[in-house]
Amino acid sequence: MPPPADTRESRFVFKVAIAATMGALAFGYDTGVISGALPFMSTPQSGGGLGLTPVTEGIVTSALVFGAAFGSLMAGTLSDRYGRRTTLMGLSLVFLIGVLGTTLAPSVAIMVAMRFVLGLAVGGASATVPVFIAEMAGPSRRARLVSQNELMIVSGQLIAYVLNALLAHYSQSPHVWRYMLGIAAVPAVLLGLGMLFVPASPRWLASKNRMKEARAVLEQIRSSNRQIETEMAEMIKLNGIDREQGGWSAVLGTPWIRKLLWIGIGLGFMAQFTGVNAFMYFTPIILKSTGLGTNAALTATIGNGVVALIATFIGIWLIGRHGRRPMLLTGLGFVIATQAALGAVLLWMPDGPLKSYAALACILCFLLFMQMLIAPVYWLLMSELFPMHVRGVLTGTAVACQWVFNGLVALLFPIAMAQFGSATFFVFAAINVASLVFVALCLPETRGKSLEGLEKHLEKELAVRA
Template identity: 90%
Template sequence: MPSHSEPPAKAAPPDTKESRFVFKVAIAATMGALAFGYDTGVISGALPFMSAPLEQGGLGLTPVTDGIVTSALVFGAAIGSLMAGTLSDKYGRRTTLMGLSLVFLIGVLGTTFAPSVAIMVAMRFVLGLAVGGASSTVPVFIAEMAGPSRRARLVSQNELMIVSGQLIAYILNAALAHFYGSPDVWRYMLAIAAVPAVLLGLGMLMVPASPRWLASKNRMDDARAVLEQIRSSDKQIERELDEMVKLNEIDRDQAGWSAVLGTPWIRKLLWIGIGLGFVAQFTGVNAFMYFTPIILKSTGLGTNAALTATIGNGVVALIATFIGIWLIGKHGRRPMLMTGLGFVIATQAALGAVLLLMPEGLLKSYAALACILCFLLFMQMLISPVYWLLMSELFPMHVRGVLTGTAVACQWVFNGLVALLFPIAMAHFGSATFFVFAGINVLSLIFVTTCLPETKGKSLEGLETFLEKELGKSN
């Protein structure tokens, strides 16, 4: 097995035929992340038009049904993550993503042509199944295709495509609202999501199955054939195949939930994965992505200016993700998360102080916006990419799909709780809400510092052996 120590820094791998092929695989797979981002971002622009009466082209949404329509996707995503995790272990990552592209398309068409609130809620739930399934399957598929030297940056493309999808949604929402004055413009906003759904399906037809999943099914000849396409040397291929064979011998009788419930170190990994979902969501990131206009309007800023600031959120998130992808190849997961949480705590506390102490006016609005954008910069640069990367590499091969699906499903539940509780907290506690977030993030920082092992620089097979040794010490 490979050494557990951190390898010395190496030059970037050459731009070989194999590295270009793996990059194309990542692009094809992250069409699911692009659809994920667009579908979660587009609703902010569609809701105002959907609130118009039926006879005027809307669905007659009320504040209550606004919340139901928005949250239907989130709760669908939680279930989709669980389902896709099990399916991807049984049928493969590639096959699961092909199926999810069809579910995406059904959800998109259903929401686009929905004649009533009930059907809209049902179709948003279906869309959520695909969003959640993609969120748990895409990072795992890319991680299993990439070698150790490329894994961090290629998996981080998943986060880049999510924020790109959100930014595209914000920009197209504004453009369609400006240039197409009809009340049914929301249907066009929702219909555009069909594009990444179709691209995901077509992309999966053009890429091979995961070699690690093939090896887990004892299809070693097929696994070798795939590795020959995506690795640069025979030595590397033989090393990875040997590691896969050894793990198969160890884990052959340990697949499924029996491995989790009966193996203490795997149970610990699952709790760490669930805890990381809490860390990611209780930073409050989606409170800002969903409710920035409400926060800024509370400072006295006008409605149009507050809506324009939402595009600023998307731009900053995209720039920060590019920087994060560069950083993640150079630094460990733990220091990035710990640094990011430190800045998140500071910006949350600063925003609370601005809202509490400054008099209403433009200066207060700009100061609040600056705090929000600084928060998003550090969140998307140092926390979000690391979260998705850890979800792709923490769990053992034979339970990787089911445990990733479970952990990501919990992350979606935490997302829904933040979205549900934030407006209530703002109404009752005002600026103190952000001090509460800061306090929660102090606890998150303690959790990361004391519980999270470092995973940088190891193959997935070597990492599995390392984690079993590290987490099994106290058993």
């Protein structure tokens, strides 16, 4: 006997999510691989490297981040115009161009340019993948399926850390950094191939008034006629309202949508100014300052990836059982505590093995709660908050701001450490207190509603707050 209809539809949507999150896997790998490639790229050109200096190391690293900010904005507009699926297919080509360019780069200037191109794809995927999955998933599955995006990001980072260590240990080639960078072509190709076998988003089709095609897709990804008819009716109704309101630029003058955009930007600030990427980029430097050896400090970077992966699995389980607001508030509470604890350890404990391991424990505890309770919820909210007809462009704008905040943290953290030392972590704790207040006062709950029902709920709730 064939499997029940709901089982078949669940499997189909899961396959769609796997195909789409190849973009997140590429995103994770490309952001993680640079930590292992930089030491080899810093060797002289005669020795197989690019002769990077501390300044050019920073430029090469940050080129991807600032490219991602532009990529998020561009992909948001493109996904509203041409569709989420088509945009992801295009991004797979940009990924491939960026990977090949960085792998074969003969000079620092070309490496920076190609890292920027790679950033366009990373940012575009970060804005498009969660939206595409959310629009394909039903209300009961949306949280867990969208959270697969974060799981694939941290999986990509962990794969990068492990392969970096293995290649550095076993390869004797002076060009080993090129192999590290070149492996990123695999998820890029898988993303493009995967998109050939999945349908377009029914929400995007409806926004273009292609209702027959939208219904055909819903028939593939929903298990009951009642659910199909309900979602079709909601999409048709909202589509009519959107047309009466005009284009997205006119809608941005609507106070409740403008508030949602500011909330989305605020959430990006919250996510990045937890300090998470200060740890992902600079953990070896922090631990070496406590007296830990170089090899031990590099091994701890793999620990970051392992903890992040385990925490994301737990977060996916929790996100199906708890609201977005409670998870964020709880996560921020633990983040504040671990940042303050790390500052105290670095400031007041005497140098030695005990200080090194205490600092590592604080960092790993931070990452556990960050990746379990904050990061997956952030990406889920980016897929839920914004109205259908402007979802791509507003998600792109909010995510682009998140990438700018990412770059600011990466730029300012070494300066802050040089200026304030261990007190930097108390500054992060204070910022996170402000973020906790922001979430408590401003963020509406989004759990348990269809995207169309959520849109009406948010309009009503934010209008009341005005």
